[in-house]
Amino acid sequence: MRVLDQATIPELPNHYQGKVRENYDLPDGRRIIIATDRLSAFDRxxxxxxxxxxxLTQTARYWFEATRDICPNHVLDYPDPNVVIGRRLDILPVEIVVRGYLAGTTGTSLLTLYKKGERNMYGLSLPDGLRDNEVLPEPVITPTSKAFDGGHDEPLTPKEIVEQGLLTAAQWEQLSHYALALFARGQKLSAERGLILVDTKYEFGTDAEGNIVLADEIHTPDSSRYWMADSYRQAFEAGSRPKSFDKDFVRAWVAERCDPYKDDIPPIPAELIEETATVYRTAFEMITGKPFIPDTGGVTILDRIRDNLKPYFTAN
Structure with a gap:
């Protein structure tokens, strides 16, 4: 199988390796972001x-191009299917999640908090009687702090964001406008593909002039929850989860066989890996309406990327 498990390129400067992406900061303020094929879970x-x-790179590209009239984004170029060249930004210290439905499984999701009896959260007030996966009267923003050094994200209200100096009032107003407009565009275009964009995460930063710019990725199957529209009504009435791009085969398989936070990970079957790959390819095709065509250039994917990034070797 052709996979990109690492993207070390010594000719490029200022290498930073994240869980999935590898970054190189050029002296002129550009950042090279290479999306590997690594699958991260359980902090490993x-x-x-x-x-x-x-x-992930090309799904985000579809959405960046479909929303650039709404909000400026960090993208400058795509020299390779796995690579985006972007502007280096100062990332804002607030995690932005927009939700259109009472759904989710994390400790900060609306559904989790609602089922604990909370009705006032994130500066919102929700009525009694809502059911799992019910559409909200209108999409809402559920901001959290961005945790560092192993901490946990904590829910925030708009008032707390401003009072704690995380954002100015003007920044919060602009960011909120962008996030809701991006989500509305995402829901509209997704509906045309037979999909429901349920919720999504956005990351924003500021450029050298202080402008708010959309960063990272947008509306990918990793940053967003999608449901198949034709499965929603029956599943909702039955109290079950609508059909989605379920990519957690590997995560579930590992969790059933060991303590993934402590034990060695057992060898993962090739058929399980390919099943997950098929989900990603299908997600791309359904979201974008385009066929997925792998790029088979280069002896390996890293060789292809190196060739496509050679013009940047002289920039350091």
Whole structure:
């Protein structure tokens, strides 16, 4: 299988390796972001999924191009299917999640908090009687702090964001406008593909002039929850979860066989890896309406990327 499990390129400067992406900061303020095929869960790398980095980069490209009239984004160029060249930004210290439904499983999701009996959260007030996965009267923003050094994200209200100096009132107003407008565009275009964009995460930063700019990725299957529209009504009435792009086969398989936070990870079957790869490819095709065509250039994916990034070797 052709996979990109690492993207070390010594000719490029200022290498930083994240869980999935590898970054190189150029002296002129540009950042090279390479999406590998690594699959991260339980605070570690489990395996690599063929075409995952390609899918994430090109799905985000589709959405960046479809929303650039709404909000400026960091993208400057795409020299390779796995690579984006972007402007280096100062990332804002607030995690932005927009939700259109009472859904989710994390400790900070609306559904989790609602089922604990909370009705006032994130500066919102929700009525009694809502059911799992019910559509909200209108999409809402559920901001959290961005945790560092192993901490946990904590829910925030707009008032707390401003009072704690995380954002100015003007920044919060602009960011909120962008986030809701991006989500509305995402829901509209997704509906045309037979999909429901349920919720999504956005990351924003500021450029050298202080402008708010959309960073990272947008509306990918890793940053967003999608449901198949034709499955929603029946599942909702039955109290079950609508059909989605379920990519957690590997995560579930590992969790059933060991303590993934402490034990060695057992060898993961090739068929399980390919099943997950198929989900990613299908997600790309459904979200964008385009066929997924792998790029088979280069002896390896890293060789291809190196060739495509050679013009940047002289920039350091």
């Amino acid at each position: 790398i489990l395996t690599s999924i063929p075409d995952k980095g390609h899918v």
